[in-house]
Amino acid sequence: MSTVTTGDGVQIFYKDWGHGQPVVFHHGWPLSADDWDSQMLFFVQRGYRVIGIDRRGHGRSSQVSDGHDMDHYAADAAAVVEHLDLHDAVHIGHSTGGGEVTRYVARHGKGRVAKAVLMSAVPPIMVKSPNNPDGLPIELFDGFRKSLAANRAQFYRDIAANPFYGFNRPGATRLDGAIENWWRQGMMGGAKAHYDGIKAFSETDLTQDLRSIEVPTLVMQGDDDQIVPYKGAALLQVKLLKNATLKLYPGFPHGMLTTQADTINQDLLAFIKG
Secondary structure, three states, rough: EEEEOOOOOOOEEEEEOOOOOOEEOOOOOOHHHHHHHHHHHHHHOOOOEEEEOOOOOOOOOOOOOOOOHHHHHHHHHHHHHHHHOOEEEEEEEEHHHHHHHHHHHHOOOOOHHHHHHEEOOOOOEEOOOOOEEEOOOHHHHHHHHHHHHHHHHHHHHHHOOOOOOOOOOOOOOOOOOHHHHHHEEEEEEEEHHHHHHHHHHHHHOOHHHHHHHHOOOEEEEOOOOOOHHHHHHHHHHHHHHHEEEEEOOOOOOOHHHHHHHHHHHHHHHHHHOO
């Protein structure tokens, strides 16, 4: 396996396929780089070098006890980028991976990043507070933690089979393979990493990171996202970013990179080539 060891001794797994301009993929919680299979195959077949990273505690990376926060996530991504000496790279992050991209570009990306993409992404901050009155209540995320600790396998099955892909909507076509693949990826990772990661994706304030990013950034989200409501995510991201383009997709779910891959891939390609 291809891995890089971070400064605190964590082995981070990555895939590195093809040649050309690098496109780096950052996955959502609690998944792995495998969630980007469709996009990685699409871009490698069009002359790009594609890199997919498994976050610490996820997929094939080390199941360590500590460091499950945005600072470490971004630093781990930087370790892979520096190990591979990537320049002129496009960084694409889905959900929690969008938070990782935001912090990485803001703190580590100077001179290495050409463009960024935030897809169904968690910034600026998900949890409700006096400063974020339209956020989601902390009790929702406490419920995630409780369900994970009680029966992680069933909790992951329920997320994938219902809100993540919008399979709970009337008339939706259920894709059992997508559900099983989501569950497989989730169960590969560590329970503690995933438990701690709930705080990382819901409570990390990335407002200043967004304001500091200068590279062209594509913001993509479905307006039927049941995991990360778009009014508190995409619509705020484009207000905070200096150079943002918004694509809002009617009816698309949180996991649109899988269920609407044909549309998403073409729009990503157009942005990268543009």
